[in-house]
Structure formats: structure tokens, C-alpha cells
Amino acid sequence: MFTDRRRTLALLGLIIVLAATAVWIDLPGNPGIHIHLGPVNLDRDIELRRGLDLQGGLQVLLEADLPPEETVDAGAMEATRAIIEQRVNGLGVSEPLIQLSGSKRIIVELPGIEDPERAIQTFGETGLLEFIDAGRSFLPAGTVVTTTEEVAPATPITPTVTVTATTEMGTPSPEPTLTATEAVTATPTVVITPTVPAGTEEPVYQTILTGRHLTGATMSFGELGLMEIHFQLNDEGAALFEQYTRTHVGQQMCIVLDKEIVSCARINERIPGGSVRITREGGFSEEEAESIVIRLRYGALPIPLRVETNRTVGPTLGEDSLQKSLVAGAIGLSTVTLFMLLYYRFPGVLADLALLIYASVVLALFKSIPVVLTLPGIAGFILSVGMAVDANILIFERMKEELRAGKGLRMAVEQGFSRAWPSIRDSNFSTLITCAILFWFGSYFGASVVKGFALTLGLGVLVSMFTAIIVTRTFLRLIIDLDVVKHHRWFGV
Numbered sequence: 072m073f074t075d076r077r078r079t080l081a082l083l084g085l086i087i088v089l090a091a092t093a094v095w096i097d098l099p100g101n102p103g104i105h106i107h108l109g110p111v112n113l114d115r116d117i118e119l120r121r122g123l124d125l126q127g128g129l130q131v132l133l134e135a136d137l138p139p140e141e142t143v144d145a146g147a148m149e150a151t152r153a154i155i156e157q158r159v160n161g162l163g164v165s166e167p168l169i170q171l172s173g174s175k176r177i178i179v180e181l182p183g184i185e186d187p188e189r190a191i192q193t194f195g196e197t198g199l200l201e202f203i204d205a206g207r208s209f210l211p212a213g214t215v216v217t218t219t220e221e222v223a224p225a226t227p228i229t230p231t232v233t234v235t236a237t238t239e240m241g242t243p244s245p246e247p248t249l250t251a252t253e254a255v256t257a258t259p260t261v262v263i264t265p266t267v268p269a270g271t272e273e274p275v276y277q278t279i280l281t282g283r284h285l286t287g288a289t290m291s292f293g294e295l296g297l298m299e300i301h302f303q304l305n306d307e308g309a310a311l312f313e314q315y316t317r318t319h320v321g322q323q324m325c326i327v328l329d330k331e332i333v334s335c336a337r338i339n340e341r342i343p344g345g346s347v348r349i350t351r352e353g354g355f356s357e358e359e360a361e362s363i364v365i366r367l368r369y370g371a372l373p374i375p376l377r378v379e380t381n382r383t384v385g386p387t388l389g390e391d392s393l394q395k396s397l398v399a400g401a402i403g404l405s406t407v408t409l410f411m412l413l414y415y416r417f418p419g420v421l422a423d424l425a426l427l428i429y430a431s432v433v434l435a436l437f438k439s440i441p442v443v444l445t446l447p448g449i450a451g452f453i454l455s456v457g458m459a460v461d462a463n464i465l466i467f468e469r470m471k472e473e474l475r476a477g478k479g480l481r482m483a484v485e486q487g488f489s490r491a492w493p494s495i496r497d498s499n500f501s502t503l504i505t506c507a508i509l510f511w512f513g514s515y516f517g518a519s520v521v522k523g524f525a526l527t528l529g530l531g532v533l534v535s536m537f538t539a540i541i542v543t544r545t546f547l548r549l550i551i552d553l554d555v556v557k558h559h560r561w562f563g564v
Contacts, residue, residue, distance in 0.1 A: 284308025455531020
């Protein structure tokens with residue numbers, strides 16, 4: 072008996088800590104988690120994220136930019152959709168929707184996007200990177216050129232890279248510079264410095280390297296606090312780069328993105344190694360560098376696309392629907408708690424308390440994971456509220472049967488839980504299986520509304536099992552141990 076009471080008190084302490092943590096997470100003005108202790112640096116904002124239908128955003132319809140007579144390969148379109156999804160994820164957009172529409176269209180929905188131009192540019196461009204031999208000619212940034220490298224064909228997909236200029240660490244130079252960073256620190260840093268414009272001819276320029284020679288791209292702040300872009304070459308690219316810079320000292324090499332000059336620089340010395348840093352006076356803006364690195368990292372599109380339509384979706388309808396959903400949820404929750412109180416009396420009070428803990432924990436999970444709430448997601452949450460008390464009803468009815476059979480209060484509580492558990496387990500597991508099927512369907516076919524509904528409902532079912540079996544049972548055991556309620560009529564009998 073003493074061991075059982077200690078276990079009950081331990082569970083009660085765990086429940087109190089869990090509930091307090093959930094309430095702290097649920098606070099509207101939650102400051103988030105910001106920990107800076109030595110090597111540990113953790114910054115995490117905790118907020119409730121909303122989908123396109125609740126907060127508005129950008130909706131873009133992309134179409135394959137191919138001749139009408141040319142057949143669009145279904146596999147290439149799916150690969151294009153996957154690459155766009157990777158790029159959008161790099162933007163940090165919450166709950167994006169990227170799905171195929173017909174045989175040659177892709178729908179992209181980006182909730183909360185504030186700069187549509189940058190978003191479309193980031194996920195829609197082909198992103199072909201080239202290093203070209205410009206001879207003695209300096210080509211200003213923005214110049215459109217013709218090169219010997221063709222745009223990547225539909226298949227196979229070759230990774231490409233995007234570059235923008237940053238500043239050289241040290242005294243800023245008036246033009247972009249390229250710096251080779253060797254893994255061996257004893258090797259001196261070699262810098263290519265720019266020259267002045269040397270002509271206006273635009274022949275077909277020889278491509279030295281392309282994006283397929285790159286293995287990665289990152290952005291970071293340099294020693295002067297200016298944003299830089301770094302990219303790494305594979306072994307083949309590093310060898311070609313070193314050979315070219317050795318034989319073309321004093322000539323211009325230009326970085327070209329999608330046939331447009333990004334920057335040109337004069338080669339001063341041979342550049343060994345495969346790690347290159349691009350800098351410019353004043354540095355890149357963070358948005359510009361991020362856009363470039365995303366395109367570098369996730370490669371070219373196997374099929375060229377054009378923006379058929381794009382529109383900004385306002386949240387007015389979503390806000391109205393959200394308010395109505397919240398009112399409906401409040402009414403439903405109040406009705407359920409009142410029913411449990413009147414019909415099951417004292418156990419009903421404990422079930423209502425467990426239901427409040429359930430709602431707090433589920434909302435905290437939504438903010439912590441995070442789960443992006445859409446209207447279907449809210450519907451799944453409201454549905455799970457009703458299911459949360461379903462387990463309590465099964466338990467309490469079993470308890471009443473045991474009490475009517477003349478069992479003692481403690482025995483009736485334990486028997487009620489043990490006999491109701493198989494029904495609770497089977498019904499909730501069948502719901503979880505359905506949620507898993509819906510989640511897979513939503514993921515496979517790009518139906519994020521179905522995916523959101525399945526996720527919120529599944530989380531609600533899991534938490535409801537915890538609150539019914541653990542929380543309510545712990546409360547009842549504590550009441551029995553304290554001998555607060557003795558008469559059976561307080562248990563609805």
C-alpha cells in the first residue's frame with residue numbers, strides 16, 4: 072500500500088510538471104528557448120504556425136515551358152516538383168504545398184511569404200552556374216552572354232550552383248574577388264583581383280567549370296562581419312580550376328549564373344585546392360546570399376518552368392473561419408465538460424480536469440513540433456476532443472457496473488480501468504491506423520490538408536490515451552488514498 076501511494080504521488084508530480092510546462096509553452100507571449108552556455112547555443116522560438124488558409128500567403132501556378140508538341144515526362148515532372156519542394160524548405164516556409172496539377176503544371180502555396188518576387192526567383196529559376204574564360208575582356212555584372220555550355224537537359228538531373236559576390240576579408244576591393252582556401256594552412260592564400268572594363272565584344276565564351284563540379288555551398292559572416300558565399304569543388308573541378316588558373320594568369324575569369332554575369336576577376340596566380348570564397352565590397356545581403364545558396368544546394372530543374380499565374384492570398388476568409396472554429400470548439404468543449412460533470416459527478420470533475428490538461432498538452436505539441444494549423448487541422452483537433460472523453464466514459468461505466476455489483480471503491484476503480492482498457496486500445500489503434508493511411512495519402516499525393524488533418528487527429532488520440540489511462544487514474548487513486556469521497560452516489564451510482 073505504501074509503495075502504491077508513493078507511485079501515485081510520483082505520477083502526480085510528473086503530471087503537474089507536464090501540465091505546467093504545457094501551460095508555459097501555450098502562453099501567447101512565450102519568449103521561446105534561448106540558451107547560451109559555452110559551446111551550447113540554442114535559440115528556438117515557440118509559436119503557433121498557421122497555414123495558407125489562416126494567414127494568407129503566395130500561390131503560384133508553374134507550367135512546363137516546352138513546345139506544345141513535346142511530351143512532358145511524368146518522372147521528370149515529379150523530380151522537378153521534388154527539387155522545388157527542397158528549395159521551398161530551404162526558405163523556411165511553414166507548411167508549403169507543392170503538388171502536381173495535371174501532366175505539366177505544379178501548384179506552389181507558400182503561407183506567410185512577404186516577398187513574392189524573391190520566393191519565385193529562388194524556387195523557379197534553373198540555376199545553371201558556369202565559370203567562363205573571358206580572355207582580356209572585363210564583363211560588368213548583369214551582362215547576358217552566350218557560352219559553350221547548354222542548359223541541363225531534362226534527364227539526368229545535374230546539381231547546379233548559384234553565386235553572388237561578397238567582400239574579401241581585409242581591405243575591401245572595388246570589385247568582387249575570388250579566394251582559394253586550402254585545407255593545409257601552410258599554403259598561401261591566392262587572390263584573383265579584378266581589372267577594369269576591357270571591351271564590349273560578346274562572343275561565345277568557353278565554359279571552364281559548371282555546377283556539376285560543385286559539391287556544396289554555404290553562406291557565413293567573414294572576419295569583418297560581412298556576408299560571404301563559400302562553395303567547394305569536387306576533385307575533377309579542383310584539378311580543372313588549378314590547371315586553368317595556372318595557364319591563364321593575367322586574364323579574366325567570370326562567374327555566370329543562368330547566362331548572366333555575376334562577377335569578373337583577373338587571375339593573379341595559380342589557385343590550388345577546391346574551396347573557394349566569393350566576396351565583394353559591402354558584402355551580400357542575407358536574403359540575397361540565402362537565395363543563391365538554396366539554388367546552389369538543390370540543383371537545377373530538369374524541366375524549364377514559367378510562372379503561369381501568381382496571386383497573393385489574403386487571410387480574411389481564413390480569419391473568419393478560424394473565429395467560427397474557435398467558437399465551435401469552445402461550445403463543444405463546454406458541452407462535453409458539463410455533461411461529464413452532471414452525469415458522472417465526481418469522476419466527471421476529474422475527467423474535466425484531465426481534459427483541460429489534454430488540451431494544454433496537445434496545443435503545446437502543436438507549437439513545439441511544430442504543427443502548422445490549417446482549417447482541416449483544427450477540425451481534427453476538435454474531433455479528438457470528443458474522443459478524449461470517450462475513454463473516460465468507457466472507464467466510468469465499467470466502474471459503475473463494479474460498484475453496483477457490490478465491489479469496494481478501490482477495487483471498482485482498478486477493475487473499471489483494466490476491463491475498459493481492451494476496448495480503449497482497439498478503438499484508438501484503429502483510429503491511429505486510419506490517421507497513418509491518411510498521412511501517407513497526403514504525403515504521396517501532395518494533399519497537405521489531408522496530411523494536416525491526420526497529424527492533428529493522431530496526436531490528439533495519443534494524448535487522449537495518456538490523459539485517460541494515466542492522468543484520470545492517478546487522480547482517482549489519489550482521492551481514494553486521501554479518503555475524501557466515500558459514498559457511491561458521488562460516482563453516479
